[in-house]
Amino acid sequence: DVQMTQSPSSLSASVGHRITIACRASQIISNNLNWYQQKPGKAPKLLIFATSTLQSGVPSRFSGSGSGTDFTLTISSLQPEDFATYYCQQSFVVPLTFGGGTRVEIK
């Protein structure tokens, strides 16, 4: 199975700041990487697919990059509604696997 490792596991940041979350796959997955946002008690929401394509309705302050095994999610200017947990997911091969999550908290 493809192992997905996210870092950091949590971070604190202020509104307006830029943050970056990393995701590493245990093998090459081309650009088959998706990002989800999950708020407490809610289902995950698709933010970015195929590494860098924004899902419809997702604000442009979110962006994704990377290829091969290393990927990043960037929020250019953190907003109050962005405080949540973010998960990466490889869509290269079954079984589909997720990263351990990055919890973004208010500083």
Added chain:
Amino acid sequence: QVQLVQSGAEVKKPGASVKISCKASGYTFSSHSIHWVRQAPGQRLEWMAWYIPVDGNTKYSRKFQGRVTLTRDTPASTDFMELSSLTSEDTAVYYCARESLAFGSSFRFDPWGQGTLVTVSS
């Protein structure tokens, strides 16, 4: 709008089975696969299984092979996931999630159901 609505929370004893429903609306039900993902307390999301409507086939994670059964009631636009031989380690929130691509397998999920909490306790 596209929506998946799951059945309510369940409490089961070890060794029992649980069957969760996922009712779809707002799109052509037969054109999209449904996946099942679970999240144990404090744990990462874990993919379980996948129903492929084009041929009625199902694919399972090796971890759940033999314990998970997926079925579909097409007239009712509802998918079901049954998990048997429950243990305390199966305590989790179970989600259904729609494959984004019609008649395809992009393996990106949008939207998700609201989740169903299954608690396994003696």
